[in-house]
Amino acid sequence: xxxxxxxxxxxxxxxxxxxxxxxxxxxxxxxxxxxxxxxxxxxxxxxxxxxxxxxxxxxxxxxxxxxxxxxxxxxxxxxxxxxxxxxxxxxxxxxxxxxxxxxxxxxxxxxxxxxxxxxxxxxxxxxxxxxxxxxxxxxxxxxxxxxxxxxxxxxxxxxxxxx
Amino acid sequence: xxxxxxxxxxxxxxxxxxxxxxxxxxxxxxxxxxxxxxxxxxxxxxxxxxxxxxxxxxxxxxxxxxxxxxxxxxxxxxxxxxxxxxxxxxxxxxxxxxxxxxxxxxxxxxxxxxxxxxxxxxxxxxxxxxxxxxxxxxxxxxxxxxxxxxxxxxxxxxxxxxxxxxxxxxxxxxxxxxxxxxxxxxxxxxxxxxxxxxxxxxxxxxxxxxxxxxxxxxxxxxx
Numbered sequence: 001x002x003x004x005x006x007x008x009x010x011x012x013x014x015x016x017x018x019x020x021x022x023x024x025x026x027x028x029x030x031x032x033x034x035x036x037x038x039x040x041x042x043x044x045x046x047x048x049x050x051x052x053x054x055x056x057x058x059x060x061x062x063x064x065x066x067x068x069x070x071x072x073x074x075x076x077x078x079x080x081x082x083x084x085x086x087x088x089x090x091x092x093x094x095x096x097x098x099x100x101x102x103x104x105x106x107x108x109x110x111x112x113x114x115x116x117x118x119x120x121x122x123x124x125x126x127x128x129x130x131x132x133x134x135x136x137x138x139x140x141x142x143x144x145x146x147x148x149x150x151x152x153x154x155x156x157x158x159x160x161x162x163x
Numbered sequence: 164x165x166x167x168x169x170x171x172x173x174x175x176x177x178x179x180x181x182x183x184x185x186x187x188x189x190x191x192x193x194x195x196x197x198x199x200x201x202x203x204x205x206x207x208x209x210x211x212x213x214x215x216x217x218x219x220x221x222x223x224x225x226x227x228x229x230x231x232x233x234x235x236x237x238x239x240x241x242x243x244x245x246x247x248x249x250x251x252x253x254x255x256x257x258x259x260x261x262x263x264x265x266x267x268x269x270x271x272x273x274x275x276x277x278x279x280x281x282x283x284x285x286x287x288x289x290x291x292x293x294x295x296x297x298x299x300x301x302x303x304x305x306x307x308x309x310x311x312x313x314x315x316x317x318x319x320x321x322x323x324x325x326x327x328x329x330x331x332x333x334x335x336x337x338x339x340x341x342x343x344x345x346x347x348x349x350x351x352x353x354x355x356x357x358x359x360x361x362x363x364x365x366x367x368x369x370x371x372x373x374x375x376x377x378x379x380x381x382x383x384x385x386x
Contacts, residue, residue, distance in 0.1 A: 101268045105193045106245050113245075117194050124199065127299040127325040131206060138206070139331040144305040144321045153307035155269045 005064040010073040012080045015039060017052060017073060019061055034058050041081035045074035179256040185341040186256055188238040190278045191263035192271040196296045197239055199324035204334040218243035228342050235338055247277055254285035259341035263294040266304040275311050288348060290340035292318050294333060299323040
C-alpha cells in the first residue's frame, strides 16, 4: 500500500497517536487513529514507540514516521499524565535530546550517560569516515598552526594565574 | 578469593620495566571520545581487554620505533573517570599520557586542570599530549588558542575520531614520546619508587611470611 505520511500527532484523551496521510488517491487526506493502550506515567517512551512502530496493524502506515518522532509524542503524553505543563514537557524533551555544553556528564548515572552518548553518536556516525568508504584514508594529517594571531577559545578565566 | 588471586597477573605491571614495553594512559572526562580515538587508531587490529574489576580497558598494540619492536599497552578508563579521579595503579609506571577534551563542551576543557594535577602528583615528568577531539563537529575551534596548553607548555593536537584527522599521528607521536621518555628519563619519582619497592621487599622478608595483602585491613606496623 502506498502511504505518504503528512502529519503525526498525539491526542491525550483518550490517548491515541493520530496520523494524517495520503494514499494512492493523491490530494485526499485520510486520518488514522491508533489508540495507545497500557501506557502510564511510568512507561518507557522509547519502548512504547518501538511497539507501535512494529505493531502489525499500523506498521505499514508508520513507515515514514521516525522512531524518534513517535518517542517524542509519547513523551508529551507522559508529561500530560504527570501533570506537567506543555512548556515543562517541551523543556524536558529538549534537555533529554540535546547536549548542554555546560553540563558535567561525569555527574550522570550509567543510563543517563548512555543516553547522552547515543545523542553524540548520531553526529559521530554522520561525520564518520568508515574503513569501507571508497575514499577512506587511514592516516590523515592536517596542520592547524597555533600562532599569535589566534583568537582565544573564550574558555579560559580572566585571571592570568589560572588558565 | 581464589578468583581474586588469579586476577592480578592480568594486571602485572612489572612488565613495564622491560625495555620493549611501554604503558600509555588516557585521561579525560566522560564522553570526550577516548575509546573512539583508540578504536580509530587500532581499527580492526584491536582486542580490548575489559578489566571490569578495575574499571579499565586495555588495548594492546605492537609498534615499530626506529626499527625496534615496541609492545604498547594503552590504558583507557571504563567509567572510573566519573569520579574525577583515577586509582593510583592507573598512573603507576606510565610512560606517556594522552589527555582528551571535547571541543564542543567547555566543561571538559575546564576539567583538564583537575586531571593534570592528578597526573603530575603520580607522574611528574612523563610526556603529556593534550587532545582537542571532535573537530569535525566544530571546525572553527581549530582556529582558537587554548591557554591551558600554553601555560604548561603541552603539545596540543586537533583531532577527530569520526573523520580520522590527526588520530594516527597523535598515537604514533605518543608512542615515540613514551619510548624516548623510557630510554632517557632519570625520573626522580621513578627512582624514589624503586627505592621504596626495594625497601618494601626487605621488610617483607623480615616479617612473618605474609599472604597476599589484597583487601587486608591490618594496620601498618609501626616502625
